[in-house]
Amino acid sequence: MKRLTSVKLFAAPKRAGKTKARLERAKLVIVAARARAAETAQQCTIQRSTMRPPTVLQRRRLVGRFSGKF
Numbered sequence: 818m819k820r821l822t823s824v825k826l827f828a829a830p831k832r833a834g835k836t837k838a839r840l841e842r843a844k845l846v847i848v849a850a851r852a853r854a855a856e857t858a859q860q861c862t863i864q865r866s867t868m869r870p871p872t873v874l875q876r877r878r879l880v881g882r883f884s885g886k887f
Contacts, residue, residue, distance in 0.1 A: 871879065
């Protein structure tokens with residue numbers, strides 16, 4: 818088992834600052850990704866509402882595809 822010295826255990830201020838900056842950037846990336854996901858979900862919802870329901874032939878084909886029959 819390795820023993821950590823106090824220097825290794827407690828990060829230097831420079832390194833701590835870099836870590837803080839990296840965490841802040843990561844938070845911004847996550848916020849941007851959430852915003853994009855919400856926008857995409859909203860667009861999909863709008864798109865689905867304007868789509869027509871499938872015809873009888875399309876439903877039969879889809880049922881056959883998802884039931885494992887070929």
